[in-house]
Amino acid sequence: MSDPETRGIGYRRPGLLVATLSVVALTVAVLQTGVVPVLGVMARQLHASPVDVSWAVTANLLAAAASTPLIGRLADLYSKKRVLLAVLAVVLGGSLLAALTSSLPLLIAARVLQGASYALYPIGVSILREELPADRLMRAMAVLSGSLGFGGGMGLVVTGLLMRGDAGYHRVFWLTTAFTVMVIVAVLLVLPTRPRSSEGTVDWAGAAGLALGLSAMLLAITQGHSWGWVSARTIGSFAAGVAVLSVWWWWERRCRQPLVSTTMLSRRPILLTNLATVLVGTGLYFAFLGLTDFVEAPAGSGYGFGATVLGASVVFLLPGALAGFVTAVISGRYIDRYGARTVLMVGAATGVIGFVLLATWHDQPWQVVAAGVLANAYISLAYGALPALVVREVEADETGVATSMNAIARTIGSSIAAAIVAVLLGRSQHGHTPESSFIIIFALGAITAGGAMLLIAVTRPRLRPLASIDDVSQSRAMNHEWG
Numbered sequence: 001m002s003d004p005e006t007r008g009i010g011y012r013r014p015g016l017l018v019a020t021l022s023v024v025a026l027t028v029a030v031l032q033t034g035v036v037p038v039l040g041v042m043a044r045q046l047h048a049s050p051v052d053v054s055w056a057v058t059a060n061l062l063a064a065a066a067s068t069p070l071i072g073r074l075a076d077l078y079s080k081k082r083v084l085l086a087v088l089a090v091v092l093g094g095s096l097l098a099a100l101t102s103s104l105p106l107l108i109a110a111r112v113l114q115g116a117s118y119a120l121y122p123i124g125v126s127i128l129r130e131e132l133p134a135d136r137l138m139r140a141m142a143v144l145s146g147s148l149g150f151g152g153g154m155g156l157v158v159t160g161l162l163m164r165g166d167a168g169y170h171r172v173f174w175l176t177t178a179f180t181v182m183v184i185v186a187v188l189l190v191l192p193t194r195p196r197s198s199e200g201t202v203d204w205a206g207a208a209g210l211a212l213g214l215s216a217m218l219l220a221i222t223q224g225h226s227w228g229w230v231s232a233r234t235i236g237s238f239a240a241g242v243a244v245l246s247v248w249w250w251w252e253r254r255c256r257q258p259l260v261s262t263t264m265l266s267r268r269p270i271l272l273t274n275l276a277t278v279l280v281g282t283g284l285y286f287a288f289l290g291l292t293d294f295v296e297a298p299a300g301s302g303y304g305f306g307a308t309v310l311g312a313s314v315v316f317l318l319p320g321a322l323a324g325f326v327t328a329v330i331s332g333r334y335i336d337r338y339g340a341r342t343v344l345m346v347g348a349a350t351g352v353i354g355f356v357l358l359a360t361w362h363d364q365p366w367q368v369v370a371a372g373v374l375a376n377a378y379i380s381l382a383y384g385a386l387p388a389l390v391v392r393e394v395e396a397d398e399t400g401v402a403t404s405m406n407a408i409a410r411t412i413g414s415s416i417a418a419a420i421v422a423v424l425l426g427r428s429q430h431g432h433t434p435e436s437s438f439i440i441i442f443a444l445g446a447i448t449a450g451g452a453m454l455l456i457a458v459t460r461p462r463l464r465p466l467a468s469i470d471d472v473s474q475s476r477a478m479n480h481e482w483g
Contacts, residue, residue, distance in 0.1 A: 013190070017131060018140045020190040021124040022147035024084070027091065027183055029151025031117045031176060033288070034159045035060075037309050038169045045169060046104050051226050058222045059108045063115025064411055065218050066211035070202070071119035072404025073259055075126050076397050077200055081191045084123050085184065090116045092180045099173035110173075118411065121148060122403035125387055129399050130194065138340070138388050139332030145383035146328025149376065152288065153313075153321025160310035200397075206259035209248035214408065216241030221415045225422045260401055264394060269459045270402070273389045274409040276344075276455040279448040280382040281413020282420075283351060286445035287375045289421045291316060291358065294438045295368060303435045305365055319369050320376035328380035335388055341456050344385035348453035351378025355445035359438075378449055386410075392461065413448075420444065 035056060043053040075083045094113025101107055121144070128140045162171045220238035227233045252258040264270055295316045297304025307316065335343050354374025361367050387403055394402040424437040 014132060014136065014140075016190055018128070018143055020186050021127060022144055023186060024088075024120050024124055024183055025144050025147040026151035026154070027088075027176075027180060028117050028120050029148050030155040030158070030179065031060075031091070031095075031114050032155070033152045034155035034172055034176065035111070037156060037159045037313075038163060038172055041163065041167075041169045042107070046102065046107070048104050052104060054226070055108050056111045058219070060111040060115045061218055061222060061411060061415055062215045063112040064118035065214040065408055067116050068119045068122065068404045068408055068411075069210055069260060069401055070207040071116065072122045072126075072400035072402075073202055073207070075119075075123045075400035077202065078196055079194060080123055080127050080130065080400075081187065081193050084120065084127070084191070085187060087116050087119055087123070088180060088184050088187065091120075092177065092184065095173050095177040095180055099170050099177050114176075118407060119404060122400055122407055125391065125403045126400040127191065129391060129396060131192070135336070137391070138335040141387055141391070142328050142330075142332030142335060142384035145387065146325045146331075146380055149284075149328060149380045149383050150321050150325035152284070153317050153324070153376075156288075156292070157310075157313040157318050157321075160308075160313040164310065200257050203252070203255055203257060203259040206248060206252050206255060209244055209251060210259060213241050213243075213245035213248055214412075216244060218412065218415055221412075221419050225419055225426070260405060261398065264398060264402065265405065267393065269393050269461045270390065272455045272459045273386060273393075274406055276382075276452040277386050277406050277409040278413040278416070279452040279455070280379065280386065281410035282417035282448045283355075283375070283382075283413075283445050283452070284379050284410075285414045285417035285421065286355070286441050286448070287320075287372065287379065288317070289418065289425075290438055290441035290445070291368065291372055291375075293421075293425055293433070294362070295365075297432065301432045301435075303362070303438070315365065316369060316372060320372040323373045324376035324380035327377045328384050331381050331384045335385060340385040340388035340392070341459065341461065344382055344389070344456050345453050347378045347381025347385065348449045348456070350374050350381070351449035352446045352453070354378060355442045355449060359442035359446065362438075375445065382452065389456075389459075389461065417444075 039050065039053050039056065042048070042056065043050050046053065071083065071087060090113050094110040094116075097113065098107055098110035101110065124144055125141060128137055128144065132140055158175065159172055162175060163169075216237050218241075220234050220241065223237075224234045249262060252260060252262045265274075292312050294303070295305050295307045295312045296309070297306070299306045331343055331347075351374070354371050354377070357371035358368065358375065361371065387406060390402050390406045391399060421441055424441055425433050427433060427437050
């Protein structure tokens, strides 16, 4: 048990801490969504095919799946601030390389480095749990989660502003370079440095097996549309991933200090929460990708509004992103009062309504904006509640790796949704995507939201208070600082 003085009790600026970590979370979201609108520009300026350029997204996802659990474990074992700074340094190197290169292989390598950014959010949650008392943690996590959702929308808006005219795609990466430098400075100035608080080692064999298995499965999901869903490469990649993960599970059950506790993962609340997270991750991309392509469809197609990338971002996506951020910030109070399960179920019900409206009521711009606000509220409420459900179920020294696995579940869901959207939008009728494809996308959003609500409804969470090391003394001291 560590001395309370070595933990977050002496930290006098909890509000500034939450604000700084929220900016860190923005980095994840901007890097995730900011590149998607410029893939066509990359293909044109690099003289490459769209399939080749799509690896800028695929490689990023594979790197995230491979590195996030390991980085989460390192954050559990060592100084979280130092691990966070190391990740930001890798991300900065990737952003700078992408900003300077005009080579597609080097650009893909840069996106691999940027994939480490997915671990920033789990590390942020771990820092909050270390620095804040239990009665403040849920609200702080809600703000952090709201920043993650808000940053996704803002990434699209900022990209739209940067790409006006015949601008080069390098502008996007110069922006991420400058932003990452700013985040590093903020972390250095604000975050406290704490000594190692947990004992243990890193299961490198388990880390390698998990990375290889997840990467193989994600590769099949992300490339299945290009390779063919029944092609030997797709089936072989997916089968290899399943086989490796099976061996990995066997190893982790017998390892003295596993990377991830299989007992923790198989516990009913954690298992169902992670499955619900997969569904929420699909909802995010059904909303973002489906809505963006729908409003950008030419008016002559019989639907859509012929919006530009900038118009789609500012008029149709930004209101939802803003509403989602406000919803997430407010939701912390309701999570404290009613519990994360209740908030998530209400949010999922809101998502069902939003997606149903998008599928059936989309003739006017205001209708799409209103439905998009409901869908974004669902995503933001879920983003705040899901990590809260995970954190309450695990011990303090498991927070980083547990929330990392939850983040990977969200990534898997997003990848599945992106693959489904690619198939549906690839359908052609009279030279354009039929309206029925978008109706199916939004209907799937409603179905997955309903599925997430059902999974959370049947969980059986622990009926114990959220505890941490020396929680009582920490809470008293921090309550004095917060007034």
